[in-house]
Amino acid sequence: MATLAATNPTAMDIAKLVEPNGGVTTDVVEMLHQFNPFMDEATYLEANGGTYHRTSIRTGLPDPTWVQYYQGVQPGKSSYAQVDEPIGSMEARSQVDQRLLKNSGNPGQIRLIEAQGHLEGMSQSLVDTALYGSVATSPSKFNGIMPRYSSLSAASGENIIDAGGTSTDNASILLINWSPRTVFFTYPQGSSAGVKREDIGVNHQAIPPDGSSGVFTAEEEKFMQDCGLVVKDWRHIVRAANIDVSNLIAESSAADILKLMAIMVDKLPSLDGGRLAFYVPRVVSTMLRIQTMSKNNVYLTVGGEEGKRKTHFDGIPINKVDKMRITEDRVV
Numbered sequence: 001m002a003t004l005a006a007t008n009p010t011a012m013d014i015a016k017l018v019e020p021n022g023g024v025t026t027d028v029v030e031m032l033h034q035f036n037p038f039m040d041e042a043t044y045l046e047a048n049g050g051t052y053h054r055t056s057i058r059t060g061l062p063d064p065t066w067v068q069y070y071q072g073v074q075p076g077k078s079s080y081a082q083v084d085e086p087i088g089s090m091e092a093r094s095q096v097d098q099r100l101l102k103n104s105g106n107p108g109q110i111r112l113i114e115a116q117g118h119l120e121g122m123s124q125s126l127v128d129t130a131l132y133g134s135v136a137t138s139p140s141k142f143n144g145i146m147p148r149y150s151s152l153s154a155a156s157g158e159n160i161i162d163a164g165g166t167s168t169d170n171a172s173i174l175l176i177n178w179s180p181r182t183v184f185f186t187y188p189q190g191s192s193a194g195v196k197r198e199d200i201g202v203n204h205q206a207i208p209p210d211g212s213s214g215v216f217t218a219e220e221e222k223f224m225q226d227c228g229l230v231v232k233d234w235r236h237i238v239r240a241a242n243i244d245v246s247n248l249i250a251e252s253s254a255a256d257i258l259k260l261m262a263i264m265v266d267k268l269p270s271l272d273g274g275r276l277a278f279y280v281p282r283v284v285s286t287m288l289r290i291q292t293m294s295k296n297n298v299y300l301t302v303g304g305e306e307g308k309r310k311t312h313f314d315g316i317p318i319n320k321v322d323k324m325r326i327t328e329d330r331v332v
Contacts, residue, residue, distance in 0.1 A: 085143070085186065090125060095203065101219060184230050238268060257288045277317050
């Protein structure tokens with residue numbers, strides 16, 4: 001169920017290609033891996049446009065002709081729609097008082113600690129946008145997954161499973177098959193997976209963060225990330241929506257998480273040619289463990305690299321995502 005990194009690269013693969021001997025870009029992406037659950041499995045591809053990625057989506061298949069001898073065949077063709085997926089840009093600046101750095105004994109460590117806070121903030125914002133972003137309401141961002149799978153009557157509604165919740169304390173589970181032909185993140189041409197760091201140097205006119213008057217001297221660096229999301233084939237994302245969180249925690253009329261995940265896997269047209277991953281809110285991950293404590297279930301396993309051990313369902317990793325909301329409106 002996996003493809004070679006050369007044809008289905010993650011953000012870390014891109015960073016290593018840009019800087020084969022390591023360096024700033026690789027270090028930044030490694031730090032982002034600590035905060036962004038999409039970094040391990042998601043595919044990252046360079047956009048074919050400057051601030052967008054244009055893709056052709058098949059909207060119809062040609063009909064074949066059933067023939068007898070000496071009968072002709074009418075030529076047919078697929079129908080397509082062109083879609084331009086936008087790329088959003090965000091930026092953060094770290095300013096550390098130069099006096100603090102001189103008196104710290106370890107200026108590099110102080111700057112790293114400050115940078116980590118900015119990187120985590122950017123990463124959390126990226127995850128939130130990848131899930132719930134909408135260009136209609138926030139034009140500077142990109143379109144996320146949930147707005148694309150928000151109606152049971154839409155074409156993508158075929159891949160939405162209604163777990164029965166009717167209130168406003170609902171949660172979802174996502175199953176994504178990442179690949180260049182299905183679902184991937186995109187970044188501008190000529191950049192490294194959308195992640196850049198610039199050491200600006202000394203700023204003698206830094207404004208105090210508490211808003212007080214005057215200026216101070218700071219050492220400053222800038223972090224920038226450009227990213228978009230392309231859903232080239234909607235059949236390769238499945239959303240289990242309307243999971244009532246109150247019922248789940250109370251274990252009363254609760255959704256059966258294992259059953260939902262089994263249905264989700266069977267919704268995918270194929271399990272090959274990409275990297276599969278589940279994404280769940282933390283409470284759903286917890287209740288999944290509780291629901292299976294008294295069961296012998298061969299579908300759940302634990303594995304992965306040291307420090308990145310994950311629970312798997314049917315061999316598919318399950319990622320906890322704190323940015324997945326447990327106050328979602330009912331999907332109808």
